[in-house]
Amino acid sequence: MNIEKSKVIEVLKGIIYFAKGDNIVDLGMIDELIISDNTLRFRLVFPKLGEPAVNIVSNAATKALKEAFGDSTIIDITPITEKEKGRGPLAGVRNIIAIASGKGGVGKSTVAANLAVALSRTGAKVGLVDADIYGPSVPMMFGIVDEAPGMIEKEGKQMIVPIEKYGIRLLSIGFFVDTDKPLIWRGPMATSALNQLLTDADWGILDFLIIDLPPGTGDIQLTLAQSYSITGAVVVTTPQKVAFADVRRAATMFRQEKLTIPLLGLIENMAYFTPLDMPEKKYYIFGKGHGEGFANALGIPLIGQIPIVEQISSSGDSGSPIALDEDSPVAKAFLEVAYKVKELINK
Ligand SMILES: Nc1ncnc2c1ncn2[C@@H]1O[C@H](COP(=O)(O)OP(=O)(O)O)[C@@H](O)[C@H]1O
């Protein structure tokens, strides 16, 4: 029997990979398709294996092909990862680190931005994705509010070019989703926008891609867990007890069996107050030892404690993260956090 390749492609276009909301052909998941006699052989490229979706999609493809070309056709599908294929859009990214929190306003973006800067200061190549649909803030923190990412054509595909500032490659969901629209309209666009930020952007070679997640547990977190191979999540909290209930909820989500994003550890932000003119003083205005207590309760390391310093806020507003200021004690705290994160990843 003679099976035409175009016919095979047509059949496979009917198979949807729901995590990315498109068919497996247009998502570029078909690799090394070989047709010989009555055998159809190809590799199916997934973001990661061990997901229920891998079997569901493979079985659906087998069934559709047998229906189209006859039951005696041998369908030989090998699921592989984008990493194994060595080409995926994020193939050049060695570690993806998600910055999560239970609720907003705890300093998640501040930590994401300054960790990115601090990792870069250790000599690593770093990218930062602002995926916070509720309040994208990377453009402001890096002073690129009025800029727009460019496009480049690569292998016949249009790719987004991240904006580079302070040696860090940056993209924000705020560039692609209208944040003046009510959340109910932004929400459905958010996951597809995140996929574009990750998959359709030319990130190149990176040691770390930091993702500033929205607070809590929602579609963005789910998409990320299901469709990308996340190295680990860093959870940010403040010392108040009320914050912890939300942190625990977020941590529990990451630990769900089918998601399994490893929790690298906890960062206690606003752990104590240090006045500008008395950098050696530490006032534990919300009480001491809460961060350590939270980390112990979750069974994860306390990666670091960041003080409340007026300068953190003003530097964030002025588009130059405090971690760039080598003389500031806060920059030192973030540098320590960066080394600790590296150490935890290598474990
Ligand atoms: N350690 C800190 N000291 C002083 N201000 C801080 C600190 N961390 C965050 N902030 C300020 O608090 C506000 C909320 O921080 P942000 O990082 O945007 O939180 P989130 O991303 O969790 O919503 C910002 O104005 C930020 O500058």
Ligand SMILES: [Mg+2]
């Ligand atoms: Mg934020």
